[in-house]
Amino acid sequence: MPPTPLTRRSLLTAAGLVPLLSACGGGSSGSTGRSGNGIKLATTQIMQFDPYLTNSALHVHAFYTYLIDYAADDDYTPVPAGAEKWEFASDHRSVTITLRQAAFHSGTPVTAKDVVAGVERALDKEAAFTLAQPSAFIKSATPVDERTVRLDFTEPTPEGLVHYWMFAFPLVPAASNDPKQLETKPAGSGPYRMASFSKDRSLVLERNPGYWERGKPHLDRIEVRFFNDEDSVVAALESGDVDGVAYTELRNADRLRDRFSLVEGGGRMDLFFMNGARPPFDNKKLRQAVARAIDRERIIKQVRFGMGEPVYTAFMPSSPAFDRSYLDSHGFDLDAAAALLRASGAPLTATAGIGTEPAARDIIQIIQADLKKIGFDLRIQPREQTAFLDALFAGELDCAVAAQPNNLQSPSLISRGRQMLPNDDNVMMRGVVPDAYVAAVKAARTAIEPEEQKAAYAALNKVLVDEAWAIGIATRPSLFALDKRVTGLRTDPRDSVVLTDIRLSG
């Protein structure tokens, strides 16, 4: 077929094509813009629906009701949720929980048997994942009546640890409580039900009309759109394709601050881990020297764009075990670091592993530059993120920057991460986990009276500072950017999004 001659008319037609397309179906709910009383959020997070396995935080509070909530993301006062009330035995060996009258999305009532089935799964180490360690104190669960269940403990257990477990325990129908089913079909009693899900594309949540909290949630529909690329997420927000972005990178804050509402969540914290099971960091003095060479203020300013707070040991500022004094007594001091380095007699070189996370690379580079000033050569070996994690968990790295979750109300939960385990599975200390650390974790887990707890937390801080394999750097707040008409988004202490209070005005 011969080519159509290019005329002035055809050029003008082509120039008019874009505005024409922009008008094509622009009002359709299937494309851009809002649909009724609903919003669209964008995220780069991966979704999993089994609350026992999930490591994503955007939907857990949508599908599931937990036994309790905390009052705020920095206030650990327990607030009734799935549990209406609970009463501890005087010997702290059991708790009796009364469930709220509520129904699952399927319409079946929430019963004590569902809790018992959930506890049984939580005690199965291979099927529980996020709940296995927090549930370790439970010996058994017994239904008392239709809505009452009693938990017996293996030993006297502090209330804070039980509260944390209740906060982490989702109500799931017994019949659906297995990984195979929950992986694709969430089944809870939370404020939203799943309307549709297309992997890598979108998750559509619709209001649960039978939700137990009257008048909530406020929105009829929330669509979560998935992205691979952070810049695409921001472009989608700026162009109006979505109404908000969840867990966006902190570097976007300045770009978005004037035009959108920014919400900061508690987030996680970054720690600098040194491998005490292999040279050169098997030398405790060297670890202590490096710990003094971490310039937290500069890292917060340059890498976290002024957001976040400095931490010294592995506790967030909201933790009852957080001790700010260590930031002064053991803070950034290159002279002290140089003296410790000389005293260590250790080799003056090590290799830090980094993945593809840009912030971790930037943090390591700042530490590298400061260590160079005192004669220590920290080399950087970049790897693809999954390969980095493999090397980290295989204990093959000399040192690395990695995130640690918030330890919430129970500082004994510090030992959840694989770099912090109080046994030989600790990937940074393997066979040389200090006895004092094992004892301190145990004391923090079992201390019941406030004075006992205070002493246990102090002991935990002391051993972490002395052994210096896990050095706190700064908190890493989560960041949300929202259209100014969207209000009410908040996070819980675990940094999961609470969707029930979100409103859309105008």
Added chain:
Amino acid sequence: MYAYLVRRLLQFAVVLLLGSIAVWAFVFALPGDPATVLLGPDASDAELAATRARLGLDESVAGQYLTWLGHALSGDLGTSFHSDQSVVDVLRERVPATAQLAVMGMVLTLAIAVPAGVVVALRPRSVLGRAFQAYLTGGLAIPAFWLGLLLIIVLAVQSRLLPATSDYVPFWEDAGQALRHTILPAIALAVPSSAVLARFVATSLGEIMTRDYIRTARAKGLPERSVIRGHALRNAALPTVTVVGMQLGGFVGGAVAIEAVFNYPGLGRLLYTAIGERDYVVVQGGVLFVVAAFLCLNLIVDVLYAYLDPRIRLL
């Protein structure tokens, strides 16, 4: 012709088998553990081992391949580690999206490349010819993903004329929405490929216009338009068809960057995500589909070539 087709189909099967072995070997050579990606950094060794066993990753690589091959021969390409969805279903969802984008990109490519090539070949010193030459140089120099970002900034973020992120809306369901969501990634794909194609058309046409049979056609008194349409363009189409086939194959399998930039839910983005998640069976199924699509397109091009040029059938 039939013998030629049978020979090509046998080659097709062998290449597909070798391709599947190569992809499997390549995917397993990637460092990183799918169980770690699936469970996150806080999982214990016991949980990771249980997940590996559940996914069948505790078998040898060869054993896993043979198991996969056995299932694949009966049409079962496995189940995604992450979504528990069958790979066939995942491909069924993504391939139409990529096909729609590829077709749209190719239509735009041809719409630009053919007139540009003809003008550059026949009127190189005209204003339009010079403008097209500038376009060809720019089109070759600009990376598609960068052009995509520019299009997003100008047409989506600043002017809000079109969506910054694309979604798949089947053309037959809502043509307006389909165009609206596909036009920007299609332009980003079409600009560099049209520059390549236009050069082929221009070179090929330029060379043909000097041939004796063109001079003969002109000497017979045929109008110039008939000479170009009836004699020159048809012969110039031969090498162009090969390039179009390769470019279409490239659009199907190689639009990874563009799909990622526009968040377009096609095959490229599926592979991009699956590689990051170490979702081996999805990577294997997706890459094999791309290989098969490329082979099919090559086969069609070769058959078309054989149809257009009878001499090829004798080879």
